[in-house]
Amino acid sequence: MSAIEERPGGACTLKTLGGREYYCTIELCLQVIGGKWKPIILWRLHMEGVRRFGELKKAMPNITQKMLTQQLRELEADGMVSRHVHPEVPPRVEYALTPLGESVIPILERMCGWGREFEKRFAPDECVVGF
Amino acid sequence: MSAIEERPGGACTLKTLGGREYYCTIELCLQVIGGKWKPIILWRLHMEGVRRFGELKKAMPNITQKMLTQQLRELEADGMVSRHVHPEVPPRVEYALTPLGESVIPILERMCGWGREFEKRFAPDECVVGF
DNA sequence: CAGAATCCTTCACGATACTG
DNA sequence: CAGTATCGTGAAGGATTCTG
Numbered sequence: 001m002s003a004i005e006e007r008p009g010g011a012c013t014l015k016t017l018g019g020r021e022y023y024c025t026i027e028l029c030l031q032v033i034g035g036k037w038k039p040i041i042l043w044r045l046h047m048e049g050v051r052r053f054g055e056l057k058k059a060m061p062n063i064t065q066k067m068l069t070q071q072l073r074e075l076e077a078d079g080m081v082s083r084h085v086h087p088e089v090p091p092r093v094e095y096a097l098t099p100l101g102e103s104v105i106p107i108l109e110r111m112c113g114w115g116r117e118f119e120k121r122f123a124p125d126e127c128v129v130g131f
Numbered sequence: 132m133s134a135i136e137e138r139p140g141g142a143c144t145l146k147t148l149g150g151r152e153y154y155c156t157i158e159l160c161l162q163v164i165g166g167k168w169k170p171i172i173l174w175r176l177h178m179e180g181v182r183r184f185g186e187l188k189k190a191m192p193n194i195t196q197k198m199l200t201q202q203l204r205e206l207e208a209d210g211m212v213s214r215h216v217h218p219e220v221p222p223r224v225e226y227a228l229t230p231l232g233e234s235v236i237p238i239l240e241r242m243c244g245w246g247r248e249f250e251k252r253f254a255p256d257e258c259v260v261g262f
Numbered sequence: 263c264a265g266a267a268t269c270c271t272t273c274a275c276g277a278t279a280c281t282g
Numbered sequence: 283c284a285g286t287a288t289c290g291t292g293a294a295g296g297a298t299t300c301t302g
Contacts, residue, residue, distance in 0.1 A: 017254050025246025026170045026239055032249060034165060036275075040159045052285055064276060069285060079252070090283040091282085100210065107241050110155055114238055115156025118163060121210070121231065123148050184264055195296055200265060221263040222302085227289075 033104050036070045037063055039111075042097065045081060046105050050096040052089050075101070149175050151217070163209050164235050168202045169195055170242070173228065176212060181227040 080101040086092040206212040212233040217223040
């Protein structure tokens with residue numbers, strides 16, 4: 001039982017990184033990949049590879065254009081996704097995971113697995129039939 | 132490259148579980164352990180074991196009483212922490228991780244590890260000296 | 263000591279319209 | 283097609299006070 005300052009997540013002192021404030025790297029991680037949309041965007045890019053803006057939009061029916069743009073820009077700023085603009089008319093913009101973006105996939109997979117166990121615990125009937 | 136409906140996170144259809152709505156189990160997971168405080172609370176209970184309300188409060192200087200109470204209640208409702216009220220005056224309430232609560236620790240550890248790599252990438256100097 | 267109750271602020275997220 | 287630019291809303295989070 002080590003002191004909180006010695007835990008693997010880092011110290012309990014306030015840190016800053018590129019305007020972000022956090023007390024442990026778990027918080028930092030959540031600031032980068034947390035929120036309502038980022039995990040889904042990252043997951044789709046992982047499963048489907050390079051995608052155009054419109055393809056992502058179509059695959060996520062209830063995200064607004066504004067939110068998709070915003071989240072992609074933030075992910076890009078954090079080096080999680082790459083953005084490639086083809087100089088054409090009409091414009092074509094393709095997004096893909098960077099190596100850094102790929103590196104969070106194991107976390108998302110674990111979260112998936114844990115979520116499934118949680119489903120089983122609280123709604124065993126629903127899950128057994130494979131919803 | 133499988134269709135999105137076949138991804139390990141579950142289908143792309145809207146699911147509900149105890150009032151929660153989500154499209155994949157990653158979202159479900161984030162609803163249970165996401166947010167500003169829950170990861171920290173879970174992590175502290177993991178590192179320090181059974182803790183009283185006041186001990187948790189003291190260890191997290193900038194959380195308000197209201198938020199700590201609220202987050203603990205939600206974690207309790209999800210079966211992540213146990214709450215034991217000792218019938219004394221003044222009252223003594225002890226919180227601890229349940230087995231289900233312990234089961235998220237591997238995720239938090241991975242998030243910690245990833246956050247440290249992210250720190251290195253964007254602020255290599257600061258991290259090498261062991262901040 | 264461990265909260266409950268109340269009021270207040272912020273901001274993530276969304277709806278809509280417009281554009282190179 | 284892939285965006286901006288506004289405007290608006292609700293929920294998350296916070297400050298303060300009161301209590302068994």
